[in-house]
Amino acid sequence: MTLLDHYFSVFLQGFGHTLLASLYALVGSLILGTFFAIMQVTTSKVARAIGNIYVQVFRNIPLLIITLFFYLAVAKVIKMTGFTAGTIALTLYTSAFIAESVRAGILSIEAGQMEGARANGLNFWQAMRVIVLPQAFRVAIPSLGNQFINLVKNSSILAFVGGLDLMYQGNLVAANSFDTFTTYIIVGAFYLIITLPLSYYIQYLEGQLKKKA
Amino acid sequence: MSEFFDAFTGANLGYLMDGLGITVGVSVISVVLSLIIGSIIGIILFEKLPYFSSLVGTLNNIVRNLPLLLIIFFTYFALPQFGVHLPIFWATVVAMTGFQSAMLAEIVRGGLEAVDRGQFEGARANGLSNMQTMIHIVLPQAYKKMIPPIISQLISLVKDTSLASGIVLAELTYRGQIVYAQNSNYIVPVLLFMTIVYFLLNYGLSLIAKWFDRRLA
Numbered sequence: 001m002t003l004l005d006h007y008f009s010v011f012l013q014g015f016g017h018t019l020l021a022s023l024y025a026l027v028g029s030l031i032l033g034t035f036f037a038i039m040q041v042t043t044s045k046v047a048r049a050i051g052n053i054y055v056q057v058f059r060n061i062p063l064l065i066i067t068l069f070f071y072l073a074v075a076k077v078i079k080m081t082g083f084t085a086g087t088i089a090l091t092l093y094t095s096a097f098i099a100e101s102v103r104a105g106i107l108s109i110e111a112g113q114m115e116g117a118r119a120n121g122l123n124f125w126q127a128m129r130v131i132v133l134p135q136a137f138r139v140a141i142p143s144l145g146n147q148f149i150n151l152v153k154n155s156s157i158l159a160f161v162g163g164l165d166l167m168y169q170g171n172l173v174a175a176n177s178f179d180t181f182t183t184y185i186i187v188g189a190f191y192l193i194i195t196l197p198l199s200y201y202i203q204y205l206e207g208q209l210k211k212k213a
Numbered sequence: 214m215s216e217f218f219d220a221f222t223g224a225n226l227g228y229l230m231d232g233l234g235i236t237v238g239v240s241v242i243s244v245v246l247s248l249i250i251g252s253i254i255g256i257i258l259f260e261k262l263p264y265f266s267s268l269v270g271t272l273n274n275i276v277r278n279l280p281l282l283l284i285i286f287f288t289y290f291a292l293p294q295f296g297v298h299l300p301i302f303w304a305t306v307v308a309m310t311g312f313q314s315a316m317l318a319e320i321v322r323g324g325l326e327a328v329d330r331g332q333f334e335g336a337r338a339n340g341l342s343n344m345q346t347m348i349h350i351v352l353p354q355a356y357k358k359m360i361p362p363i364i365s366q367l368i369s370l371v372k373d374t375s376l377a378s379g380i381v382l383a384e385l386t387y388r389g390q391i392v393y394a395q396n397s398n399y400i401v402p403v404l405l406f407m408t409i410v411y412f413l414l415n416y417g418l419s420l421i422a423k424w425f426d427r428r429l430a
Contacts, residue, residue: 060368060412060415062411063372064376065386153280156282157376159282180290180294191283192278196278
C-alpha cells in the first residue's frame with residue numbers, strides 16, 4: 001500500500017484520462033451508432049448498404065489496428081496526440097456495436113408505432129425521434145450498458161499510443177517501482193471502480209426486464 | 214500506385230502470413246480451453262450451490278470487468294514475481310483463456326437457464342443421476358443454442374490477440390509493426406492489408422454464426 005501512497009497522483013491522473021476518454025467516446029459513439037442504426041432501418045437501399053458496411057467493417061477488425069491507423073497515418077496529415085487518436089478510434093469501434101444494439105431496439109418496436117406516427121402527419125425523422133427511438137432506447141439499455149463497460153475496458157488501448165490513461169500510467173509505475181504485481185492489482189482495482197457497479201446494475205435491470213416479460 | 218505494393222515483397226508477405234498462423238493458433242487453443250473451463254464455471258453458477266456459487270460468481274465478475282490488456286500484462290510481467298515464468302505464447306494463451314472462460318461462463322449459464330425445467334425433471338424421473346442429466350440431456354441442448362454466441366467470442370478472441378503485440382508476441386499485428394518499421398511508406402499499405410485479413414477472417418466467422426442462428430431458430 002506504500003506503492004499506492006507513493007504513486008497516488010500518477011494513478012489518479014491515469015484514472016482521469018481513462019474516464020475522460022470513455023466519456024468522450026461514449027457520447028461520440030452514441031451519436032454515430034444511433035445514426036448508423038437508423039440508416040440500417042430506412043427504406044433506402046443505398047443508406048442501408050452504407051450502414052451495413054460501416055458496422056461490419058468496424059466490428060470485425062481489431063481496435064488496435066484502427067488506433068494505429070489514426071496514430072501513425074492520419075496524425076501525419078492532421079496533427080493529434082495519442083490521446084485524441086485513441087479516443088477517435090474507440091469512438092468509431094464502439095459506435096459499430098452501439099449501432100447493432102440500437103438497431104435491435106428499433107426492430108423490437110412494433111411497426112404500427114412508426115405507421116401510426118406517419119399517419120398522424122409526422123415525417124420519418126420526426127417519427128423516429130419522438131416516437132420510435134425513445135421506446136427503442138428503453139429496450140436497448142442493458143445492451144448499451146454492456147457496450148459502455150466494454151468501452152471502459154477497451155480504453156486501455158490508449159496505452160499503446162502514449163494516451164496517458166490508467167494502463168499507460170500503470171506500466172510506468174511498474175517499470176519505476178519494479179513491483180509489477182502490486183501495480184497491476186491497483187490498476188485493476190481502479191478499472192473495477194467503474195465497471196463492476198455498472199455490471200451489477202445491468203444484471204439488476206435485466207432481471208427487472210425478465211420479470212416484466 | 215506501384216509504390217503502394219512495394220511493401221508486399223514475398224518475404225514480407227510470408228512473414229505476415231506466418232503471423233496470421235500464430236493469431237489463429239492462439240485463438241483456437243484459447244477458445245477450446247475456455248470452453249471447457251467456462252462450462253465448469255457456468256455449471257457452478259447455474260447450480261447455485263450455497264456460498265460456493267456466489268464466491269465463484271463474484272470472482273467471475275471481477276475477471277470479466279477487467280481490461281484484457283491488463284490481464285495479459287499481469288500474466289506476463291507480474292507472475293514471474295512469484296516464480297511463474299511463461300513463454301510469451303503460453304502467457305497469451307493463459308491470459309486469453311482466463312478472460313474468455315469468464316465470458317463463456319455467463320453464456321453457458323444463460324444457455325442452461327434457457328433449457329426447460331421439464332427436461333431436468335423428466336430425466337431425473339427416468340432414473341438418471343444429476344450428473345448424467347447434465348451431461349446427456351441438458352448440456353447438449355444448451356450447447357446447440359450457444360453456438361452463435363460462442364462463435365462471436367471466437368471473433369473477439371481473434372481481434373484481441375492483437376493486444377498480445379504489447380508483450381511482443383509475433384502475431385499478425387506485431388509483425389505488421391515490424392514490416393512498416395523498415396520504411397514509413399509501408400505504414401498505410403500494411404495497416405490496410407491487416408485490416409483486410411482480419412476482416413475476411415472475422416466476417417467469415419460471423420457469417421457461419423448467422424447461418425447457425427437461422428438454422429437453429
